[in-house]
Structures are given as C-alpha cells and as structure tokens.
Amino acid sequence: xxxxxxxxxxxxxxxxxxxxxxxxxxxxxxxxxxxxxxxxxxxxxxxxxxxxxxxxxxxxxxxxxxxxxxxxxxxxxxxxxxxxxxxxxxxxxxxxxxxxxxxxxxxxxxxxxxxxxxxxxxxxxxxxxxxxxxxxxxxxxxxxxxxxxxxxxxxxxxxxxxxxxxxxxxxxxxxxxxxxxxxxxxxxxxxxxxxxxxxxxxxxxxxxxxxxxxxxxxxxxxxxxxxxxxxxxxxxxxxxxxxxxxxxxxxxxxxxxxxxxxxxxxxxxxxxxxxxxxxxxxxxxxxxxxxxxxxxxxxxxxxxxxxxxxxxxxxx
Ligand code: CP
Numbered sequence: 001x002x003x004x005x006x007x008x009x010x011x012x013x014x015x016x017x018x019x020x021x022x023x024x025x026x027x028x029x030x031x032x033x034x035x036x037x038x039x040x041x042x043x044x045x046x047x048x049x050x051x052x053x054x055x056x057x058x059x060x061x062x063x064x065x066x067x068x069x070x071x072x073x074x075x076x077x078x079x080x081x082x083x084x085x086x087x088x089x090x091x092x093x094x095x096x097x098x099x100x101x102x103x104x105x106x107x108x109x110x111x112x113x114x115x116x117x118x119x120x121x122x123x124x125x126x127x128x129x130x131x132x133x134x135x136x137x138x139x140x141x142x143x144x145x146x147x148x149x150x151x152x153x154x155x156x157x158x159x160x161x162x163x164x165x166x167x168x169x170x171x172x173x174x175x176x177x178x179x180x181x182x183x184x185x186x187x188x189x190x191x192x193x194x195x196x197x198x199x200x201x202x203x204x205x206x207x208x209x210x211x212x213x214x215x216x217x218x219x220x221x222x223x224x225x226x227x228x229x230x231x232x233x234x235x236x237x238x239x240x241x242x243x244x245x246x247x248x249x250x251x252x253x254x255x256x257x258x259x260x261x262x263x264x265x266x267x268x269x270x271x272x273x274x275x276x277x278x279x280x281x282x283x284x285x286x287x288x289x290x291x292x293x294x295x296x297x298x299x300x301x302x303x304x305x306x307x308x309x310x311x312x313x314x315x316x
Contacts, residue, residue, distance in 0.1 A: 003020075003119075003120050003123050003143075004123065004127070005019075005020060005022045005023050006023065007019065007123060007126050007127060008020070008023070008126070009023070010314070014314040015028065015310065015311055015314055016134055016311065016314065016315075017122075017126045017134050017135045017136070017137075017311070018134075018135075018136045018137060018146055018147065018307050018311055019122050019123055019126060019135065019136075019137045019144070019146065020123075020137065020143070020144040020146055020182065020185075021144070021146050021149055021182050021185040021186050021189070022185055024186075024189060025189070026189050026190060026191070029150070029153060029186060029189060029190060031310065032150055032303065032306050032307060032310060033150070033153060033154050033157055033303075033306075035305075035306035035309065035310060036150075036151075036154050036299070036302040036303045036305065036306040037154075037302070038306075039076075039301075039302040039305045039306060040299075040302040043302075045076070046075075046076055046078060047076060047077050047078065047305075047309075048077075048078045049077045049078070049309045049312075049313070050074065050077035050078055050079035050308060050309060050312055051078040051079075053079045053080070053110045053111070053312050054079065054080045054081075054082065054107075054108055054109045054110050054111075055070075055074045055079045055080070055081050055082070055109070055110065055111045055112075055113065055308065056081075056082045056083075056084055056104050056109045056111070056112050056113070057070055057071065057081070057082070057083050057084060057112075057113040057138075058084050058086065058100075058112055058113065058114050058115070059084075059086060059114075059115045059138065060086050060114075060115060060116045060117065060121075061115050061116060061117045061139070063115055063138070063139070064273075064274065065272075065273055065274075065297055065300055066115065066138050066139060066145075066147070066148070066300070067083075067115070067138070069297070069300035069301045069304050070113050070136075070138065070147075070304050070308075071083060072301050072304075073300075073301050073302075073304035073305040073308055074304075074308060076301070076305055077305055077308060077309055079308070079312075082104075082109070084104075090103075097121070097124075097125065098128055101125055101128060101129060105129065105130050105133060109133065110132070110133060110134065110312060110315075111133065111134045111135070111136065111308070111311070111312065112125060112129070112133065112134075112135050112136070113135075113136045113138050114135060114136070114137060114138055114140075115138040115139045115140070116139075116140050116141070117141055117237075117238075118140065118141050119140050119141030119142060119143035119144075119178075120140060120141070120143060121140050121141075122135055122136070122137035122138075122140050123137075123140075132315065134311045134312065134315070136307065136308075136311070139178055140178065141178065141238070142175075142176045142177065142178050142181075142235070142238050143178055143181065144178050144181060144182050145178040145179045145182050145272070146182050147300075147303060147304055147307055148178075148179050148182060148183075148272050148300075149179070149182035149183045149185070149186040150186070150303045150306075150307065151296060151299040151300045151303040151304075152179075152183050152186070152230070152270060152272070152296060153183075153186050153187075153190065154299045154302070154303050155268075155270065155292055155295055155296045155299045156228055156268070156270075158295070158299075159268045159292060160227060160228070160268070163187070163190040163191055163192050164191045164192070164193060165193055166187075166192045166193065166194070166227045166228060167193070167194040167196075167225065167226040167227050167228070168187055168192055168194065168195050168196070168226065168227065168228040168229075168230065169195075169196045169197070169198050169216070169222050169223050169226045169228070169229050169230070170183065170184070170195070170196070170197050170198065170213075170230045170232065171197075171198040171199060171219060171222060171223070171229060171230065171231050171232065171253065171255070171280075172198075172199050172203065172231060172232035172233065172234065172253060172280050173199065173203045173232050173233065173234050173235050174197045174199055174203060174204055174205060174208070174232070175202075175203045175204060175205050176203075176235035176238040176239060177232050177235060179230075179232065179272045180197070180230075180232060181211075183230060184197075184211055184212070184213055188212055194214075195212070195213045195214070196213060196214040196215065196216050196222055196226075197211075197213050197214070197215055197216075198215075198216050198217070198218075198219055198221075198222030198223070198253075199217075199253060200217070200244060200249075200252070200253070201217065202244060203234075203244070219252065219253050219255070219259060220259055220262050223255075223259065223260070223262050223263045223267075224262045224263070225262075225263065225264060226263050226264065226267060227264055227266075227267060227268070228267065228268050228270065229255070229260075229263060229267055229268070229269050229270065230270045230271070230272075231255055231269065231270070231271045231275075231280050231281050232271070232272070232280065233271075233274065233275065233276050233279065233280050234246065234249060234276070234279060234280065246276075246279045249279060249280070250278060250279055250280070253280060254278070254279065254280060254281065254282060255269065255280065255281045255282060255285050256282045256284065256285060257282065257284045257285055257288065260285055260288075260290065263290075266290075267290055268290060268291075268292045269281075269285055269286075269288070269290045269291045269292065269293070270292055270293065270296060271286070271293045271296070272296065273293065273296070273297065275293065
C-alpha cells in the first residue's frame with residue numbers, strides 16, 4: 001500500500017500520530033528525548049499528565065519489550081490502559097480491523113498502539129480513525145519501528161557526548177529490519193556523520209545507497225574503530241526462504257569479544273531485542289561491559305511516556 005507520511009501531523013503541523021520517523025525534524029526528536037530525560041530523572045514517580053485518557057494496545061504480533069513498556073508508560077502517566085487480547089478477540093470470528101477499531105472508538109478510546117506484521121497497518125488505521133483519536137506505530141512488518149528508534153537515540157545520547165561525529169555500524173539482517181530503517185533515518189536527522197550497514201549481501205537491501213549509508217561486508221572491517229554497534233537478529237519470520245544457516249551466520253557475523261576488540265574501547269553494543277545468543281551475539285558480549293542492551297529496555301519506558309504525553313497533550 002502507498003503510505004502517506006503527512007498523515008501524522010494535524011492542521012497546525014503538530015504531531016497527531018506517531019507512525020514513522022521520515023518527516024520528523026531534529027527539534028521534534030530532541031523534544032522527545034528531553035521530555036524522556038525529565039521522566040527518567042523521576043523514575044518510578046507517577047504523573048497525572050494523562051489522567052482521564054484511555055489508551056488501547058493492539059498487538060497482532062508477539063512482543064515483550066514494546067508492549068510492556070507502553071503499558072508501564074501509560075500507567076505512570078495515569079491513563080486508563082486496555083490490553084486487547086487479540087488471540088481471543090472478535091477478529092477470530094471474522095471481524096475486520098476497521099470494525100474492531102470502530103468498536104473500540106465507541107468505548108471512547110483516545111489512542112491506539114498498534115503492532116502488526118503487515119507494513120502500513122498503523123497508517124491504515126490512522127487514516128480510518130475518528131479525527132480525535134491518535135495512533136502509535138509499535139512496529140509494522142519490515143517498514144518502521146519509530147518508538148524503538150527514539151529509545152535507541154535516547155540510549156546513545158546518554159552514553160555519547162554528541163551525535164555529530166559518531167561512527168555507527170548496524171550489523172545483520174537489515175533487509176527485514178523495521179528497526180534499522182527507523183534508526184538510520186533518526187541518526188541522519190540528528191547529523192551522525194558515518195553510518196554503515198554490515199552483513200551478508202543476501203540480507204542487505206539493494207537500495208542501501210538511497211538510504212544514505214555505506215555497506216561493509218565483513219564484520220571485523222565494519223566495526224573497526226566505531227563508537228556504536230547496533231546488532232540485529234535474523235528476522236526469520238519475515239523471510240520467505242532460509243537465506244543463511246544460523247551456524248554459518250555466527251561464524252561470520254556473530255559478535256564475540258575477540259571481534260569486538262576491533263572497535264573503540266568505549267564502543268557501546270546495542271540490540272533492540274529479542275537477542276539470540278550464539279546466533280548474532282555471544283553471551284560474553286551481550287552481558288559484557290560494553291553492552292547497553294538492558295539500558296535500552298529501561299529507556300523504553302521514559303521514551304514511551306514522552307511520546308504518549310506529547311501526542312495526547314498536542315490535542316489540547
Ligand atoms: N525491540 C522490540 O520491538 O522488542 P519486542 O518484540 O519484545 O517488543
């Protein structure tokens with residue numbers, strides 16, 4: 001489907017939905033990161049910013065991190081939060097997504113948080129909802145995962161003094177990764193000077209040059225002297241055929257402590273999760289001193305608090 005990126009802004013050019021990164025400015029991103037920093041400084045505190053708002057989460061695809069941190073974020077902002085149990089919902093009796101949304105609208109929901117395996121589903125829902133309702137994309141197919149990208153930027157900002165001169169490498173299955181696409185767009189908006197993607201040719205999009213990144217095939221070369229490494233898992237659920245064996249993959253692209261010595265000593269190792277130990281990352285690295293993987297998870301709460309409160313407060 002053709003995706004209209006303008007749909008996420010209201011008539012006053014304020015963010016109404018949070019669907020993708022493409023049309024965000026550096027100041028939009030910094031506003032989100034600054035607000036997340038404020039919430040993180042008051043970790044565990046309950047705010048009443050969204051008292052009276054009702055948020056429904058619709059996860060048509062599995063999730064641990066995104067689903068749980070959205071729920072925690074909404075509850076810390078005092079919103080009423082409904083977790084729709086898709087596996088036991090009326091979609092199993094043939095109800096369409098549109099009818100499901102209209103049904104939830106009739107229950108006075110203010111916001112839908114949507115994850116779906118089909119790219120463009122959140123945009124479709126945003127184009128169908130009542131004008132007073134906002135939609136957040138919690139990951140759609142291999143297209144976009146904008147809130148993950150924001151929490152990744154937040155994590156990088158906490159560990160590195162500036163975005164401008166950073167050297168970042170994203171390693172693995174770029175072809176099927178919604179995270180990689182949203183992260184690359186965010187890094188570019190923030191002015192990161194060197195972004196490379198690293199992986200076997202079969203997992204690299206043909207149009208990588210249009211994405212404004214370089215390509216390095218060998219892992220050791222790709223992580224040489226970098227500040228940030230973002231590891232990705234093989235997204236086998238999005239592959240039509242097996243593109244690589246996991247044993248071969250670990251030999252060539254699994255990040256071990258020995259290979260990590262090619263990067264700077266203060267490199268941070270990131271991974272959006274879920275991680276597959278012994279496939280794309282060795283346990284020594286995942287649990288090692290350079291890993292910020294669990295910091296990313298924690299950052300997800302503050303970032304999602306920031307996005308929920310920004311979007312719902314824009315309606316006032
Ligand atoms: N990073 C991420 O989206 O993880 P979950 O699938 O657990 O939400």
